[in-house]
Amino acid sequence: MSAPDSMEEKLLALRQKYVRKLPQRLQNLYQHWELLESKYEILHVDKIYRIVHQLTGSGKTYGFPAISETARLLEIKFYQLRKEKTTSLSSEEIKLIKEWISEFDKACQEAIKQCI
Amino acid sequence: MTPTALHKILYVEDEIDIQAIAKLALENIGGFEVKICSSGQEALEKVECFSPDLIILDVMMPGMDGPKTMEELRKIEAISTTPVIFMTAKVQQTEVESYKSLGALNVISKPFDPMTLASTIKSIWDTHHECT
Numbered sequence: 071m072s073a074p075d076s077m078e079e080k081l082l083a084l085r086q087k088y089v090r091k092l093p094q095r096l097q098n099l100y101q102h103w104e105l106l107e108s109k110y111e112i113l114h115v116d117k118i119y120r121i122v123h124q125l126t127g128s129g130k131t132y133g134f135p136a137i138s139e140t141a142r143l144l145e146i147k148f149y150q151l152r153k154e155k156t157t158s159l160s161s162e163e164i165k166l167i168k169e170w171i172s173e174f175d176k177a178c179q180e181a182i183k184q185c186i
Numbered sequence: 187m188t189p190t191a192l193h194k195i196l197y198v199e200d201e202i203d204i205q206a207i208a209k210l211a212l213e214n215i216g217g218f219e220v221k222i223c224s225s226g227q228e229a230l231e232k233v234e235c236f237s238p239d240l241i242i243l244d245v246m247m248p249g250m251d252g253p254k255t256m257e258e259l260r261k262i263e264a265i266s267t268t269p270v271i272f273m274t275a276k277v278q279q280t281e282v283e284s285y286k287s288l289g290a291l292n293v294i295s296k297p298f299d300p301m302t303l304a305s306t307i308k309s310i311w312d313t314h315h316e317c318t
Contacts, residue, residue: 076214080210091203127201128201132203132207
């Protein structure tokens with residue numbers, strides 16, 4: 071076992087590295103969402119699912135539970151869209167997804183504020 | 187009877203953020219020797235050379251997923267009985283049981299606590315060896 075300080079320092083360095091990548095991930099999410107909103111294509115559903123699936127697993131692991139919780143809502147929705155082979159989104163679905171993206175964005179911004 | 191010691195862990199995970207924190211936790215806290223593979227295919231190529239005591243497989247990976255990787259690893263004679271633990275974000279009990287029915291020791295859920303990951307794995311390992 072190593073000294074706790076050393077472990078904490080290494081964890082902090084990893085957390086900072088993780089947080090620095092969040093803006094790019096958010097940008098990718100928004101980019102695919104905008105394209106999906108303009109024209110429903112499974113490619114964008116898959117891309118968004120992949121982004122939020124990864125962040126669901128990693129957010130809380132890195133000490134940011136709100137990232138996992140908000141990404142999880144999107145993950146479940148986009149998992150369903152893939153599974154059900156949906157071909158369009160209703161206006162209610164679009165509204166809900168936008169709300170969840172906004173919550174997810176807030177969680178990411180909070181993590182960035184904490185670490186940088 | 188001396189319990190079988192756990193030293194070498196092969197961890198198959200495609201996501202680099204999870205790779206990094208799991209490696210840190212398992213090496214620094216657990217004191218294990220850890221080799222990371224980013225895909226099932228890479229694991230198949232490197233597993234014999236590394237000769238792990240335990241394999242941890244992410245369930246959802248692009249290309250070959252965790253269960254398929256386990257199936258392929260089992261075809262390698264030297265690895266045919268090496269214990270496997272799955273890691274997944276899906277933690278419904280039916281899914282856990284289905285992975286166990288494939289021969290996995292247990293399933294660890296993601297997100298995980300990096301401070302307790304090593305002890306969780308050690309506990310699963312010890313339970314397995316008490317039962318065998």
